[in-house]
Amino acid sequence: MANAPTVFFVVLGLYGAVIMGIAWWSYRQTHTEVDFLVAGRSIGAVVGGATLAATQLSAGTVVGTIGFHYMSGVSWVWIWPGMWMGWVVAAVWVAPKLRAFGGVTVPDYIAVRYNSELARVISATLIVVAYTVYLSAQYTAGGIIFQAIFRWPFFAGVFVVALMTLLYTWMGGMRSSVYTDYVQALVMVLAFCVAVPLLLYRVGGLEIMGRLLSGLDPRLTGWYFGFGEVTVFALAFALSGATAPYQIARIYAMRDVATVRLAIGIAFVFQAVIGSVALVAGLGIRALFPMLPTPDLASSVLALQVLPPLAGSLLLVGAISAIMSTCDSIMIISAAGLSHDLYGKLVRPAASEAEKLRVNRWSVLLVGLIPLGLTFVDMGLMQEIVVDYGKIIASFFFVPVLFGLNWRGGTTAGAIASMLGGFTAFMTWRLQGPAYPWGIDPIFAGVLSSLVLFVAVSRLTRPVPASALAPFFAAPGGSLPQGGSKR
Numbered sequence: 001m002a003n004a005p006t007v008f009f010v011v012l013g014l015y016g017a018v019i020m021g022i023a024w025w026s027y028r029q030t031h032t033e034v035d036f037l038v039a040g041r042s043i044g045a046v047v048g049g050a051t052l053a054a055t056q057l058s059a060g061t062v063v064g065t066i067g068f069h070y071m072s073g074v075s076w077v078w079i080w081p082g083m084w085m086g087w088v089v090a091a092v093w094v095a096p097k098l099r100a101f102g103g104v105t106v107p108d109y110i111a112v113r114y115n116s117e118l119a120r121v122i123s124a125t126l127i128v129v130a131y132t133v134y135l136s137a138q139y140t141a142g143g144i145i146f147q148a149i150f151r152w153p154f155f156a157g158v159f160v161v162a163l164m165t166l167l168y169t170w171m172g173g174m175r176s177s178v179y180t181d182y183v184q185a186l187v188m189v190l191a192f193c194v195a196v197p198l199l200l201y202r203v204g205g206l207e208i209m210g211r212l213l214s215g216l217d218p219r220l221t222g223w224y225f226g227f228g229e230v231t232v233f234a235l236a237f238a239l240s241g242a243t244a245p246y247q248i249a250r251i252y253a254m255r256d257v258a259t260v261r262l263a264i265g266i267a268f269v270f271q272a273v274i275g276s277v278a279l280v281a282g283l284g285i286r287a288l289f290p291m292l293p294t295p296d297l298a299s300s301v302l303a304l305q306v307l308p309p310l311a312g313s314l315l316l317v318g319a320i321s322a323i324m325s326t327c328d329s330i331m332i333i334s335a336a337g338l339s340h341d342l343y344g345k346l347v348r349p350a351a352s353e354a355e356k357l358r359v360n361r362w363s364v365l366l367v368g369l370i371p372l373g374l375t376f377v378d379m380g381l382m383q384e385i386v387v388d389y390g391k392i393i394a395s396f397f398f399v400p401v402l403f404g405l406n407w408r409g410g411t412t413a414g415a416i417a418s419m420l421g422g423f424t425a426f427m428t429w430r431l432q433g434p435a436y437p438w439g440i441d442p443i444f445a446g447v448l449s450s451l452v453l454f455v456a457v458s459r460l461t462r463p464v465p466a467s468a469l470a471p472f473f474a475a476p477g478g479s480l481p482q483g484g485s486k487r
Contacts, residue, residue: 019180135367334363
C-alpha cells in the first residue's frame with residue numbers, strides 16, 4: 001500500500017464532505033435544546049438502529065476487538081452474546097418506559113423517578129467523569145491509526161479526530177450525530193465486508209488459517225480465556241449496554257416506542273455482521289503477522305500491508321468513522337450533563353431556548369477538549385479500557401435505572417446510595433488489582449454493592465410520592481401513561 005496517503009486522503013475527503021454536509025443540514029434544523037439533545041424526537045427505525053450499532057461499535061471494535069482477537073483468538077467472540085443480552089434487557093424492560101417518559105437525559109429520569117434534584121446532580125457528575133475517560137480512549141485509537149498510516153506524532157492524530165468530531169457535533173448536536181452515525185455504520189459494514197474476503201485470500205482460506213493459528217498457540221482456536229473471565233467480559237457488556245446513557249439518549253430521540261424496538265432489532269443485524277468479520281480480521285492478521293509489537297496495531301496492519309490501496313483506505317476511514325461515532329455520542333451526553341442537568345435545571349431554569357442552545361454548544365467544546373490531556377497517559381490496551389468503562393457504568397447505573405423502572409419500592413435515598421456505593425465499590429476493587437480481594441472482579445463488587453444498597457436503603461427510607469411513579473408505572477387497573485411519547 002505504497003500510495004496509501006494519497007488514496008486515503010481522497011477517501012477521507014469524500015467521507016468528510018458527506019459528514020460536513022449532514023452537519024450543515026443539521027445545524028439549519030436545530031433551533032431548540034430538544035433539537036440539539038434529542039433531534040426533535042424525529043429519528044426513525046433504520047437510522048435509529050444504525051446509530052445504536054455505530055455508537056457501540058467504537059474504537060473498542062475496530063482497534064480493540066480486532067486486537068483482542070489477534071491476541072487471544074476465537075474465545076473473545078463470546079462478548080457478543082453478552083452485548084446482545086444487554087440489548088434484550090433494554091428492549092423489554094428499559095427502552096419502552098424511558099421513551100414513553102420522554103425525557104432528554106438519563107439524569108432527567110433519575111430526578112423524576114426518585115423525586116430528587118440531588119440525585120440528578122450525582123448521576124450527571126458520574127456520567128461526566130466516566131465518559132471523560134472513555135472519550136480519551138477513543139481519541140487514543142485515532143492517534144494510533146494516524147501514527148501507523150503517516151508516522152505522524154501520536155497527538156497530531158488525536159487532534160485531527162477530536163477536531164473533526166467536535167466540529168460536526170457542535171453544529172448539529174444529536175441530529176448531526178445520529179445521521180452521521182448512519183453513514184458511519186454503512187461505511188464500517190462495507191469496509192469490513194470488502195476487507196475480509198481479501199484477507200482470507202491472502203492467508204489461503206479458513207482451513208489454512210486455522211492450522212497456522214493452532215501451530216502458533218493452540219489456545220487461539222480454543223480457549224485463551226477461562227470460562228470465568230469470559231463470563232465477566234460478557235457481563236460487563238450486557239450490564240452496561242442495557243442502561244448506557246448514550247444509548248438511552250438515542251432512545252429518547254426516536255419517534256415512539258415501536259420505533260425503538262424495531263431499531264434495536266436492526267442494531268442486532270449490524271452488530272452480528274461486524275462482529276463476525278472483526279473475528280476473522282483479528283485471526284487472519286495473527287496468522288500472517290504473528291509478532292506485532294502490540295495487538296492494537298492489527299487493524300492498521302491489515303489496511304496498510306494486506307489490502308490494496310482503495311480497500312485499505314476504506315477500512316481505515318471505517319475505523320476512524322467508528323471512533324467518531326462514539327466520540328460524538330459521548331460529547332453530547334456529557335455536555336447535556338453540564339448544560340441541561342446542571343446549568344439548565346439548577347443555575348438558570350428560566351433560560352431562553354437560544355441561551356440553552358448556546359450553553360449546550362459551549363459544553364460540547366468543553367467536554368470534548370478536557371480528555372485530550374488523558375491521551376498522554378498509558379491506560380493499557382484499547383479493549384481493556386472499553387471493558388473497564390462498561391464495568392464502571394454498570395456499577396452505578398444498571399440498578400437504579402433497571403430496577404427503578406420495574407420496582408415501585410425504590411426510594412430517593414436508595415438510588416443515591418446505589419449510585420455512590422456502586423461507583424465506590426468498583427473503584428476500590430479496581431485500584432487493588434490485578435489480584436482483586438477474594439478473587440472478586442470489580443464489576444461484581446460494584447453491581448452487587450449497588451443492588452444491596454438500593455434494596456436495603458429503600459426498605460428503610462421514605463417512599464417517593466405517587467406522582468414520581470406515575471410516568472413509569474400503570475395505575476391500579478389502568479395502563480402506563482403514554483403522553484410522554486409526544487414530548
